[in-house]
Amino acid sequence: MAAKAGKEPVPRVSMPLDPPFAWSVGNWIEHFFDGMKEGKIRASKCPSCGRVYLPPRMICERCFSRADDWVELPVTGTVRACTKASVKVAENGDMVDLESPEIIAMVQHDGADTCIAGRLEADDASIGMKVEAVLNPKAENALDLLAGYRPAG
Amino acid sequence: MGKHHDVAVVGVGLSKHVSKRRDVNMPELVWEAVSACYEDAGLKPKDVDAFATGNMPAFEGVNLPEEWGAGHWGAYGKPVLRITTGGTTGGSVAHGGYYLVASGLYDTVMAIAFEKQSDGNQTFGLNTVALADAAAQFKMGVDPGFIAAFGGGAVGVAVYQASSYMKSSGCTTHHLDMVSALCRNNAALNPYSHLKQPGLTPEQVAETTLLQYPIRFGHVCPSTDGACAMLFTTPEKAKKLTDKPAYVLSVSSCSDEAALVGIAGSGTTNVDPCEQESCKIAAARAYELAGIKDPRNEFDLAEPYAPFAHQMLMFYERLLLCDEGEAPSILDSGSMNLDGELPVCPSGGVISTNAIGASAMERIAECAVQIMGKGGERQVNKEVHKAVAHGWGGAVNLNVVAVLADTPRG
Numbered sequence: 235m236a237a238k239a240g241k242e243p244v245p246r247v248s249m250p251l252d253p254p255f256a257w258s259v260g261n262w263i264e265h266f267f268d269g270m271k272e273g274k275i276r277a278s279k280c281p282s283c284g285r286v287y288l289p290p291r292m293i294c295e296r297c298f299s300r301a302d303d304w305v306e307l308p309v310t311g312t313v314r315a316c317t318k319a320s321v322k323v324a325e326n327g328d329m330v331d332l333e334s335p336e337i338i339a340m341v342q343h344d345g346a347d348t349c350i351a352g353r354l355e356a357d358d359a360s361i362g363m364k365v366e367a368v369l370n371p372k373a374e375n376a377l378d379l380l381a382g383y384r385p386a387g
Numbered sequence: 388m389g390k391h392h393d394v395a396v397v398g399v400g401l402s403k404h405v406s407k408r409r410d411v412n413m414p415e416l417v418w419e420a421v422s423a424c425y426e427d428a429g430l431k432p433k434d435v436d437a438f439a440t441g442n443m444p445a446f447e448g449v450n451l452p453e454e455w456g457a458g459h460w461g462a463y464g465k466p467v468l469r470i471t472t473g474g475t476t477g478g479s480v481a482h483g484g485y486y487l488v489a490s491g492l493y494d495t496v497m498a499i500a501f502e503k504q505s506d507g508n509q510t511f512g513l514n515t516v517a518l519a520d521a522a523a524q525f526k527m528g529v530d531p532g533f534i535a536a537f538g539g540g541a542v543g544v545a546v547y548q549a550s551s552y553m554k555s556s557g558c559t560t561h562h563l564d565m566v567s568a569l570c571r572n573n574a575a576l577n578p579y580s581h582l583k584q585p586g587l588t589p590e591q592v593a594e595t596t597l598l599q600y601p602i603r604f605g606h607v608c609p610s611t612d613g614a615c616a617m618l619f620t621t622p623e624k625a626k627k628l629t630d631k632p633a634y635v636l637s638v639s640s641c642s643d644e645a646a647l648v649g650i651a652g653s654g655t656t657n658v659d660p661c662e663q664e665s666c667k668i669a670a671a672r673a674y675e676l677a678g679i680k681d682p683r684n685e686f687d688l689a690e691p692y693a694p695f696a697h698q699m700l701m702f703y704e705r706l707l708l709c710d711e712g713e714a715p716s717i718l719d720s721g722s723m724n725l726d727g728e729l730p731v732c733p734s735g736g737v738i739s740t741n742a743i744g745a746s747a748m749e750r751i752a753e754c755a756v757q758i759m760g761k762g763g764e765r766q767v768n769k770e771v772h773k774a775v776a777h778g779w780g781g782a783v784n785l786n787v788v789a790v791l792a793d794t795p796r797g
């Protein structure tokens with residue numbers, strides 16, 4: 235906006251800040267990642283109430299017990315919520331159109347009391363749909379070990 | 388005085404304090420302090436009515452950590468109040484826990500403060516606080532490189548204050564070295580401290596790198612991952628839990644003009660960074676509320692917030708524990724030692740352990756621990772009847788003071 239004649243515009247100072255960030259995942263998530271390298275889905279289980287956490291967590295928040303027990307869950311599960319994304323966030327923070335829409339689903343693995351979010355490779359999706367996890371045990375980045383989900387069977 | 392209820396401390400819990408905890412995430416780290424606190428008090432989450440919590444915003448790169456972590460603290464289904472005031476955060480959180488009980492609204496409250504500094508970047512965190520001051524200088528055409536040298540992160544905040552304090556008090560660099568040696572030796576006796584340097588001498592401190600005159604590496608706090616939790620309850624409930632609770636007699640805080648580097652471009656009239664008028668006001672108010680008439684003689688222990696060596700002496704004075712300019716000679720006398728007349732920083736102080744958001748609470752926690760006689764190897768060599776805890780933070784303009792005792796106000 236042009237300044238009024240004879241008046242300086244209010245100076246605007248730009249301060250570039252680069253926030254470095256390194257979330258420590260903790261031993262429970264480490265164990266989960268290590269399992270996927272062997273093709274296993276590891277969940278933690280609360281010894282007091284029996285709730286099963288996937289991704290695993292150290293404390294059962296419902297009863298404040300240490301979820302110290304471990305169970306191996308199948309790759310299969312059920313879609314509890316899903317959406318179709320038509321944009322994504324680019325590296326520079328801008329929204330950009332996806333070439334084709336992507337389905338993102340909240341999947342409750344069989345035997346788990348929680349959901350895990352992942353990309354679902356399917357033409358369409360609906361709540362209640364049976365899906366299975368696609369593991370990528372050779373992935374270099376731990377976050378890519380769970381590649382996503384596909385329709386079961 | 389006032390209609391508020393008396394408040395007892397029945398539990399204190401601390402996590403391990405080290406520079407990097409990669410084996411736990413933030414809520415898991417906090418859980419260590421929380422579960423130790425439950426154990427110390429003999430209570431369970433079902434016994435707690437509400438929670439107060441806080442840490443430094445922007446230091447770990449995640450926000451709303453109380454929402455991430457509440458279930459890890461036993462707060463599932465309970466009221467949670469977040470309080471964050473910069474370096475004073477832990478003090479303010481403990482004050483919040485105190486208020487919740489003192490108001491009569493809740494019987495038993497857990498206060499939790501923490502910082503997992505290794506997940507984020509302290510300089511970035513401080514920058515978000517200093518933005519306005521720095522921006523004002525950019526506007527005046529000051530070179531960013533100069534601002535970096537002038538501010539120099541947290542050390543920059545301290546050096547001007549230290550040199551001003553030294554000029555007005557007669558404190559020498561040897562006194563700074565003595566403070567570091569005193570604190571780090573105390574820290575060596577504290578299992579929850581970070582920098583343990585048993586046998587450290589002032590001469591060894593004097594040999595550490597000079598960062599910015601007069602502050603040497605040995606005069607500066609470390610950057611710590613750690614958490615602290617405290618349980619507050621009514622005196623009636625406290626008596627059923629323990630024979631020897633501590634009592635919070637009063638809390639007070641006072642905000643001064645923001646003065647990040649004392650003479651920054653933001654136009655503060657605080658031209659002397661060692662004046663700390665708000666500390667004197669907060670202390671006087673806390674003492675009045677607690678019925679303390681002669682702070683110089685009534686206290687058995689002091690935990691001033693001192694991430695930099697000169698601050699232990701400066702805040703000892705600003706907490707009205709002696710005349711201004713008198714603290715260096717009191718240090719010389721040995722009175723501040725663990726076995727002295729008025730031991731200062733028996734925990735080892737912030738200069739030995741600084742999980743920022745937790746630090747101001749850990750001052751209050753140490754007073755409670757010493758009153759309850761649970762200090763182990765660092766327990767001071769006398770009965771602790773009354774103790775004063777302090778925090779310094781905000782935009783380096785906020786001072787918080789708490790008075791604790793072994794008997795309630797009555």
Ligand SMILES: [Zn+2]
Pocket residue numbers: 280281282283284285294295296297298299
């Ligand atoms: Zn449970």
